[in-house]
Structures are given as structure tokens and as C-alpha cells.
Amino acid sequence: MPEEVMAAHPGSPNGIESSFPVALRGPITYALSTLALTIIDSRTGGTLATISPENGIGVELREHMALNRPIAPILMNLDGKDVVLAPFLVDKPVTGTQRGGHLVELLTIDAQSHAVVGRAVVDMPAASFEASRLSFRLVGAAKERAVLALTVHDALEVAVIDLRSQKETWRRTGFDAITVASDAVVGRVAVPDAALPEYGQAGLAIADGKVLWNLRDSSFAWAPIVPAGPHLFALEKGSGWGQYSSFELYDAATGEMRNDVTGTPVYDSCLYDDLSIVVCHLADRAVGAFEATTGESLWDFDDSDASRIAPQVTATWHGAVYGHTGDQGVILDARTGADWVTDILFAPYALNGHVAISFTGGGRPAAVLPTG
Numbered sequence: 001m002p003e004e005v006m007a008a009h010p011g012s013p014n015g016i017e018s019s020f021p022v023a024l025r026g027p028i029t030y031a032l033s034t035l036a037l038t039i040i041d042s043r044t045g046g047t048l049a050t051i052s053p054e055n056g057i058g059v060e061l062r063e064h065m066a067l068n069r070p071i072a073p074i075l076m077n078l079d080g081k082d083v084v085l086a087p088f089l090v091d092k093p094v095t096g097t098q099r100g101g102h103l104v105e106l107l108t109i110d111a112q113s114h115a116v117v118g119r120a121v122v123d124m125p126a127a128s129f130e131a132s133r134l135s136f137r138l139v140g141a142a143k144e145r146a147v148l149a150l151t152v153h154d155a156l157e158v159a160v161i162d163l164r165s166q167k168e169t170w171r172r173t174g175f176d177a178i179t180v181a182s183d184a185v186v187g188r189v190a191v192p193d194a195a196l197p198e199y200g201q202a203g204l205a206i207a208d209g210k211v212l213w214n215l216r217d218s219s220f221a222w223a224p225i226v227p228a229g230p231h232l233f234a235l236e237k238g239s240g241w242g243q244y245s246s247f248e249l250y251d252a253a254t255g256e257m258r259n260d261v262t263g264t265p266v267y268d269s270c271l272y273d274d275l276s277i278v279v280c281h282l283a284d285r286a287v288g289a290f291e292a293t294t295g296e297s298l299w300d301f302d303d304s305d306a307s308r309i310a311p312q313v314t315a316t317w318h319g320a321v322y323g324h325t326g327d328q329g330v331i332l333d334a335r336t337g338a339d340w341v342t343d344i345l346f347a348p349y350a351l352n353g354h355v356a357i358s359f360t361g362g363g364r365p366a367a368v369l370p371t372g
Helices: 003-008 059-065
Strands: 022-025 028-032 037-041 046-051 074-078 081-092 101-110 116-123 134-142 145-152 155-162 167-173 175-181 184-190 199-205 211-215 225-228 232-240 243-251 257-262 269-272 277-282 286-291 297-302 312-317 320-325 328-333 339-344 355-359 366-370
Touching: 022 074, 022 081, 022 355, 028 081, 059 081, 074 134, 081 116, 081 134, 101 134, 101 145, 116 145, 116 155, 116 167, 134 184, 145 175, 155 184, 175 199, 175 225, 175 232, 184 225, 225 269, 225 277, 257 297, 269 312, 277 312, 286 320
Parallel strands: 134 175
Antiparallel strands: 022 028, 028 037, 037 046, 074 081, 081 101, 101 116, 134 145, 145 155, 155 167, 155 175, 175 184, 184 199, 199 211, 225 232, 232 243, 243 257, 269 277, 277 286, 286 297, 312 320, 320 328, 328 339, 355 366
16 A cells, blocks of 8 residues: 555544545555555455556645645446546646646546546646645545535635536635535535625535525634535534534535534544444544434433543444544444444454455554455
8 A cells, every 4th residue: 555545544643534545445445645546456455556647746746745635536436337536636737838837637447447437637726836825625426526626725616527528517716615415515605795704604516506505694604514424514613713512414405404412522523334324523532423314313422421431433334333442443333332342453444345444553554354
């Protein structure tokens, strides 16, 4: 597995929770770095293919991207075939008297043959000449479209790619896309005519960018958006600057609130178990679970519970919650919160029905463990 990918996992010194840049299909691992997508047979550790963008990535851009959050590839079905979406920030070549800049190159790769079947190129926002001011995310994909969030300093844009034509279908400025759920692009939108920079939350139709709903209540300003599975998103609300008192779940299709969890600590990350449950947590301080469609609360506990220790959640899969309490790996029942297994050696950071990927101390080496 590429060194950059191992260094990015949440258990490493430089890792960031919920941003491990891999996707799994059967026993195959797709590991994305800033330079290439590496396809690995998890049963043997052998590399099956390494796929790089067509455009170049200069030294300045490489140094800058090494400091940014890793971006996970997305596995989806396109016209009956499984494909992997892999985005890269690349240099825009100088042409004649036209100044260069930077682009996002989005590759569509056949998950069976590992051939590149699509290549879309998207311009970064204007004035994107200094690499130190750039960032981007592959936010999600649905309805044969992929969503990219593009940022140059404080200029925010969302661009949507039609994966059949490999063309940009719509773009909106002043919108910070955070998640894709229920065919809606959910994100922060600048509040017009505000005395100070202020943002609300809105949902845009992934097909054409039409505004589906807009939350403009001033109490929502600056409330962070937390992705929460295929149908929901959450808002952390409070006085801001990290002082949040409530965690509210909303329907991504309508913007209607589904659940309000008031009190502290407030969750800041959620994971979907790819079946029916969303598990939300705050580091190793609190954990709880919700129905993925309705947002109904199933269970919760936090570090104020005298009888239990809240685990650091690392992954969820088909009714199981994986994590660790200190050096001890644990598995919880995602529907009840009860302990299932309390003696696993390493908690996985990515898994499916074939393999689980975990890490020993210090982030090396990668260990691929059978789960089926």
C-alpha cells in the first residue's frame, strides 16, 4: 500500500478521522494518493495496477497536496458496471499566451478490468495560480453524476460532472458542497447582504443544481454540516467556535429535521454501515446510533457513563461497530450498542464482507484480515 495512504489513516500520527483514502470491492483495495490510484489484491498484497492522471503534477503542487486531507475514491455502479472514481489535482499546461493554472482530473475506472473508461477535466476557480491556496474534494456521486467541491482561498464552488459524457453539467459559486444524499448536494451557501460573512445550509438537486431547500435561520449560521449516510445529514448547533449544544439530523431531500439530540458532548462524525444504521461519535468521548432513513435514535452512551467506556469508532459494516478503547479492539452491535466482541487485536479502518484493513502500531505495516 502506498506510503502516503498508510500515513493518512486515522490511527497514524498524521491521520484524520473518517478520511482513510481507500475503497473496497470484494478482496480488492483501491488506494488513492495524490499521484496515483493503486489497485491491490488484499489476499496477497500484490499490486494489480497503478493508474495516474494524464496531466502532470509539479513539485509545488505535490508539496502542497502532501499537507492536505486525503481524498477517498468512490465505488459506484454506472450503467450496470462497477466503476471507481479517482480525482487528482493537476497542473494546467501553458498554451501559447494563455496562463497555466490548475485543474481537477477525474478518472472513471472499470472495477473489473481496471481500464480507464472516462476522463473528465474541471477548471479550478479563477485565480488558481498559487498552489498553496487550493483545495478540493470528491464529495459524492449519484444519478450518473459526480460532485466536486473546489476552493481557492475563500472562493467556494461546486462542479458536477456527467459520468456518461464526462462533461461538466453545472457549477455554482458561493457554495461549499459537503455531502451527497437522496440525490441532493448538501452544503453551505453564503447568506446574501449579511453584515458579516455568514453561511446557511442548502440542498441542490444533483441533476441540474435546482435549489430544493434552504435553511436561513440565523441560528444556523456557521453550524457545521456532518454527512450522515445516504439519506440524512446533521448540523452541530450552538454558539460556534467549537461550543456546540445540539446535534440535529435532517432529511437531505427536504431539509426537514428528523431528530434533535440536545446536550453535550455533541457528535462530530458519522459512519454508515452500508445497510440500515448510521453510527455517530465524538472521538473517544461519545457514541450513538440512528436509523439511516428516519433518523430515529437507537442507543447512545458517553464518557459520563460510570459503567461503560466510549470507544474510538474506526468503521461500521452491516450491523457491527468497530473501534477501540485504548489498546483494546472492540465490536458493538450497531442496533443495540451491546458489546459483541471485546478481544480483537486491531480495529479495522475499512472493511467489507471479504477483507478488513487495519494497522499495527505507528501505522506500519498494513494488515489485511479475512472477515468472511
